[in-house]
Amino acid sequence: MPLVTSRAMLLAAREGRYAVGAFNAENMEMVQAIISAAERLQAPVIIQTTPSTLRYASPALFAGLAAAAARHSAVPVALHLDHGDSPALAARALREGYTSVMIDGSRLPLDENIALTRPVVEFCEPNGIPVEGELGHVGGKEDDLEDADDGYTDPDEAERFVKETGVCSLAVGVGTAHGVYAKKPVLNIGLISLLRRRLEIPLVLHGASGLEDAAVQECIARGISKVNFATELRQAYTKAVRALLLEQLEAFDPKKYGAAARTAVETLVMERMRVCGCAGRARD
Numbered sequence: 001m002p003l004v005t006s007r008a009m010l011l012a013a014r015e016g017r018y019a020v021g022a023f024n025a026e027n028m029e030m031v032q033a034i035i036s037a038a039e040r041l042q043a044p045v046i047i048q049t050t051p052s053t054l055r056y057a058s059p060a061l062f063a064g065l066a067a068a069a070a071r072h073s074a075v076p077v078a079l080h081l082d083h084g085d086s087p088a089l090a091a092r093a094l095r096e097g098y099t100s101v102m103i104d105g106s107r108l109p110l111d112e113n114i115a116l117t118r119p120v121v122e123f124c125e126p127n128g129i130p131v132e133g134e135l136g137h138v139g140g141k142e143d144d145l146e147d148a149d150d151g152y153t154d155p156d157e158a159e160r161f162v163k164e165t166g167v168c169s170l171a172v173g174v175g176t177a178h179g180v181y182a183k184k185p186v187l188n189i190g191l192i193s194l195l196r197r198r199l200e201i202p203l204v205l206h207g208a209s210g211l212e213d214a215a216v217q218e219c220i221a222r223g224i225s226k227v228n229f230a231t232e233l234r235q236a237y238t239k240a241v242r243a244l245l246l247e248q249l250e251a252f253d254p255k256k257y258g259a260a261a262r263t264a265v266e267t268l269v270m271e272r273m274r275v276c277g278c279a280g281r282a283r284d
Contacts, residue, residue: 136173196223
């Protein structure tokens with residue numbers, strides 16, 4: 001089917017108390033793996049790309065890949081700009097066929113974050129494209145940026161942010177971090193419950209790679225509707241390529257090690273979908 005927006009799938013997840021898995025892709029094989037996993041489990045799915053990935057290959061190229069891969073799939077697939085770093089990139093993604101957009105002003109003071117986010121909503125909304133914002137701070141390394149601080153989302157600020165921007169979903173800071181965890185994170189689970197009660201839009205958890213399954217599931221039970229996975233997919237892809245090349249020193253065909261990496265990513269995505277509880281939800 002054609003690419004769909006993330007709006008309906010996230011609202012259904014919020015209502016059904018499960019989460020949609022959102023998986024970052026870096027190339028064709030990862031796009032194929034993510035959609036194949038979704039088909040096998042009959043799960044709705046979101047494919048994401050970050051600004052650095054879109055500097056490596058254009059939004060048009062990734063939109064074309066995702067649209068072609070999703071065309072013959074019976075499950076809903078959305079293509080999302082993850083951590084959009086400027087209105088210009090958000091607009092470009094919109095023009096090229098992305099069906100969901102994030103604009104990330106979380107490093108800015110609240111007023112500046114609102115001022116950055118609201119215009120993106122204003123040009124996406126007439127086109128039917130939902131926008132994800134971020135409030136609070138997810139530490140660690142994301143894309144080309146690194147931050148040591150983990151700032152929790154303030155519920156009062158969150159209410160104001162959602163009201164004044166009109167975002168369709170909100171990434172929240174509850175103690176997770178991007179990249180590889182140096183130590184076990186301390187999650188503010190109660191904050192998720194509070195935000196779920198005070199906000200009427202789906203909540204998003206960033207920095208899930210490396211979290212224990214039980215921790216992810218507790219976050220979902222408290223009110224998370226979308227969970228992002230990136231680092232561990234890259235790790236699985238690279239590990240599979242490295243293993244094949246070490247075992248087959250004469251191998252030179254990219255299709256061989258690409259296929260091995262694709263299988264590894266597909267297996268991991270299926271595992272994460274089961275943790276999120278979205279398996280079978282494409283039939284709902």
